[in-house]
Amino acid sequence: MKTGKIIKTQKDIYYLDVDGQTYLCKARGNFRVKGVKPLAGDRAEIEVTGDKEGYIKNIIDRKNEIKRPNIANVDQLLLFVTIKNPPLNLLRLDKYLSMCEFIDIDVVIILSKSDLASEKEIEEFREIYQNIPYELLVLDNYNSFPKDRILEILKGKTSALSGASGVGKSTFLNNLVDEDVEIGSISEKLKRGKNTTRHTEIFKVNEDSYIFDTPGFDSFDIDFIEDETDLKYTFKEFDNTSCKFNNCNHINEPQCKVKEELNKGLISRSRYENYLTLFNEIKKRRENKW
Known part of the structure; x- marks a missing residue:
């Protein structure tokens, strides 16, 4: 038995990185019986049956799983946004952040x-997120690409890139490739047209750093939360408040510390308004289910 990481899924074939060697594997029939499907990012035990071939026998317990795209064991998400071209969508960003908090993924x-935005616009964006806190990296992909800092962020982790089409994800990856980072066939892959990828693949940046290349990771529903009262736990800035009621949803309840901090300017108005929007979206979906 050998243990490896699933780095690519394509129909019923799974490619595993096992000690730097790639094995082509199928899954044993009992996976279907159990209702388990191996995913890119899974660590798996395989039975070798031939030269770089084998069968997946067991999936090692997952740290987490994202449904769309269906990937596993993501350590961190690199969330790409732009002020302009495409225009900034703070609701989409806050929805991603909520999902990452809910399933315990760093962001x-x-x-x-950044070359398309003014200093004032960039600073206004910083003010919303820098104190939550999330790490915030400002990039001009063409004129100042902080390769060393990015490699430091990626080091020892399996990362996924997400964001709307046109926010610079492919340029980001191409800059890594052009800067002597070995990612196998990625340089050819990145020449593809929009949305032509039909499989999920992980590229090895270095010995212990991986990046997901995932199709369709630019939008999703907020159905990962079933009860709107759970949403408050996914907004970090609400954590350190002590409201009168332990189950305070920070909307109409009396003596709500979140509302007090909001009125003092200690909590971002846009973040709070997006919280209300998502809260009502989840509530409406839950009510319509019945």
Whole structure:
């Protein structure tokens, strides 16, 4: 038996990185019986049956799982946003942040295409997120690419890139490739047109750092939360408040510390308004289920 990491899934074939060697594997039939599907990012035990071939026998317990795209064991999400081209969508960003908190994934916010925004616009964005706290990296992909800092962020982790189309994810990856980072076939892959990827793949940046290349990771529903009263736990800035009621949802309840801090300017108005929007979205979906 050998243990490896699933780095690519394509129909019923799974590619595993086992000590630097790639094995092509299928899953034994009992996975279907159990209702378990191996995912890119899984660590798995395989039975070797031939030259770099084998069968997946067991999936090692997952740290987490994202449904769309269906990937596992993500250590951190690099969330790409832009002020302009495409325009900034704070609701989308806060929805991503909520999901990451809910399933325990670290986040790095990457403000890309900074050359298209004014210093005032960048500073206003910083003020919303820098004190929550999330790590925030401002990028001008063409004129100042902080390769060393990015490699430090990626080191020892399996990372996924997400954000709307056109926010600079492919340029980001191409800059890594151009800067002598070995990611196998990624340089050819990144020449593809929009949304042509039909499989999920992980690229090895170095010995212990991986990046997911995932199709369709630019939008999702907030159905990862079933009860709207759980949403408050995914907004970090609400954590250190002590409201009168332990189950305070920070909306209409009396003596709500979150509302007090909001009125003092200690909590971002846009974050709070997006919280209300998502709260009502989840509530409406739950009520309509019945």
